[in-house]
Amino acid sequence: MRILGIDPGYAIVGYGVLDYVGSVFSVVGFGAVTTPADLSFEKRLKMIYDDITEIIETYKPDEMGIEKLFFNTNEKTAIDVAQARGVTLLPAIMRGIPIYEYTPLQVKSSIVGYGRAEKKQVQEMTKTMLHLKEIPKPDDTADAVAIAITHGLSINTRRVLGAVK
Secondary structure, eight states: OEEEEEEOOSSEEEEEEEEEETTEEEEEEEEEEEOOTTSOHHHHHHHHHHHHHHHHHHHOOSEEEEEOOOOSSOHHHHHHHHHHHHHHHHHHHHTTOOEEEEOHHHHHHHHHSOTTOOHHHHHHHHHHHTTOSSOOSSHHHHHHHHHHHHHHHHHHHHHHTTOOO
């Protein structure tokens, strides 16, 4: 199975593409979609949509894992990130790619085994699990790769529970 992990945003959208066969992950690619701050918000959304569309066309993922949004402060930022998240999801939706959401707590628990783990612990464990020489940069990319791993591990859990055929 090919998994596309996404860490949504509007300045930086991290992505990670992993193949997951049996219980083994292999890295296919990762990176970040970045949008210039001086560009209008609408043009930034279009850039994100176009770049995610290209990533999906290039890597042809079977499923997508994305971070579930949670905000308790800045309302404007929350709305902007939510809009960017929508245009990030749209190319997958239009191609019928199943989408699964994961909270930061789920990602930390999945990768480190502890839901209150520090970001650095998650990054180090991601690097170790994938046999990488260094942690993917920027942090948004590392987060996206961790989300892809979380999705792969959740597939095994769903299989055990009989939810995946």
